[in-house]
Amino acid sequence: MSTDLNLQVEGIKDDYKYGFRDSDANYSFKSGKGLSREVVEQISAMKNEPTWMRDYRLKALDIFWSKPTPSWGGDLSEINYDDFHYYMKAADRQGVSWDDIPAEIKNTYDKLGIPEAERRGLIAGVGAQYESEVVYHSLRDDLAQKGVIFVDTDTAVREHSDLVKEYFGTLIPAEDNKFSALNSAVWSGGSFVYIPKGVKVDIPLQAYFRINAENMGQFERTLIIVEEGAQVHYVEGCTAPIYSTESLHSAVVEIFVKRDGRCRYTTIQNWANNIYNLVTKRAVAYENALMEWVDGNLGSKLTMKYPAVHLRGEGARGEILSIAFAGKGQHQDAGGKIVHEAPNTSSRIISKSISKNGGRSSYRGLLKVADGAKNCSSNVVCDALILDSQSRSDTYPYIEIDEDDVKIGHEASVSKIGEEQLFYLMSRGLSEAEASTMIVSGFIEPLVKELPMEYAVEMNKLIQLQMEGSVG
């Protein structure tokens, strides 16, 4: 799996490598700035959607307007909703070959290494979203023959409407929060993944999200259904150019993992530092199913994201591994939510955050055990490392237990990179930068060793790049 991730992580240096932009991208459609019923109707009409979806959008828009902006988490007060373009279409139609898509857009993905990774067979399927629309999609033939569906969600609404209707918005309704309402009103693109009963997808499906324009709002909508005994690993990456004004990324991801199914969802979020990243992600795991979120947050101006797992069937397991790195001007408000709704379910949250150069990272987590969910066990570990005195870390762990027969563990620690540790390593010939990187790598090691080998290597590389030039 290395090339594509490799290229993505290289963008994380202080000089953000993916800050390039295609200035001459020809937009075939661009909504005016600001949000209105007309904009929503326009989006729906552009997509030739069925009436039920258009009505769903309009209802969600009312909900968005009626909900106050959250006052917790990060500072959302500076977001001006009138300043964004809510829909932008850069290509007239989706490509089935990279040659089908406009050269300047293909150029972007070439720089990101996506076609290369696909050619080398490192991924089983690719979805590439540019602004509001998915411009390229592919899936390995043998998987398609087994009934695996991997398309953009707009296509799914048209071609698999029964499946979409059955699941869409059932786990994260528009009313859930202000940003799920916003997404429900103006959503576009995202992935629809359906893995039929017993089908095991051996290598990951990859989605790649790119914002190119200034003042852009990207609102992809992803729906993943893993049938009984099926397995999938879905990986997403995100980048954007650097502008002086903010852009908004607000996704909704819903995942259903049926009995004995397994799903792992890995995010390498590397947005430029002018992006508000306000994402709602939730999964439900039925009997003996396993849901894992691996959530790496390195970019963005503000991220608020707490992937959730509802353990709804007996024996279900949920895991959330979260790594956040907050640099200059960044606030990572990340964590996870686990809800034990059935007996004999187990869960684990491991969160590691690093703050440097005045960055701020917060762990925010909820662990809930419903009445009757007997013999559940859960372990929450969150550790924070602060690299200098300008940086900050906070922990907000919420625990609600309505059942007596449970085993719950919770540990939290905050440490500053120690002068004595630095001196010790430097006295053995390591430079200050090498010593700091080594201490940080050691800090996230307990989490990284949970990752498959290739991801562990990438994550270490990523942290090294983040650390470069950060000392001194």
Next chain:
Amino acid sequence: MSDKVLKINDLHVAINGKEILKGVNLTIRQGEVHALMGPNGSGKSTLSYALMGHPNYDVTQGTATVDGVNLVELEADERAKLGVFLAFQYPTSIPGVTLANFLRHAVTNVRNPNRKEGEDLLPMRDFRKELKASMDELGMDAEFARRYLNEGFSGGEKKRAEVLQMSMLRPAFAILDETDSGLDIDAVRVVSEGVNRVAAKAHTGVLVITHYQRILNYIQPQFVHILFGGRIVESGGTELVTKLEQEGYDWIRAKYPLEAQIEDELEANATGALPAAAR
């Protein structure tokens, strides 16, 4: 290659503005073994930290040179690359970093002082082979290399790990800061034998800092110095060790009343002056 010389000249060192060392003079040639003795708070650990370059130890006057290069102006890693090594009294633990991984970086840097960051490390196979040989010599289990650096190590394991690092880094000068403290007599012997073996191989100049005669039975010094009140007041041979063992420091106090006064003040402040890791 000709032998290097570590020359400490009129060294004054302060911590938080309080002067602890008040003009230390000492010359160590490669291959020599020196012992530095002195009561608690006399500034022995201060000398070792200052020589290695701890940022909290301010050299206010004087120099410490290796072949004419003034250490005082260098960062700790640059001193290590010049061949200076400190075996810590209280080695810090680094969670999540294995001893082997750490040591591979350290050895690569010290042996190739001009290496740029990101350039290749020593080949894994060669490094492993050498590490295993060194660990065997010190009677350390191979498993040890995979443990996190000093994390959960016993006192004896920590000291052995320090000597292992010395063995791999082959320093021109090694300062052993109370390496015998907290060890039983067997451990003192094993660790001392390790030091002797490494010193013989790398032709290391050794400065043994200690309170007790015990370790000096195994690492035999040619030169013995007494640090008292922030200065080296006596230098001689092993007869000084015997005299201190028999008579304590009373004769020193009587002979150097001014230093004794300073010593009393320093001792009262000793706990406040130690670095955090040493408490």
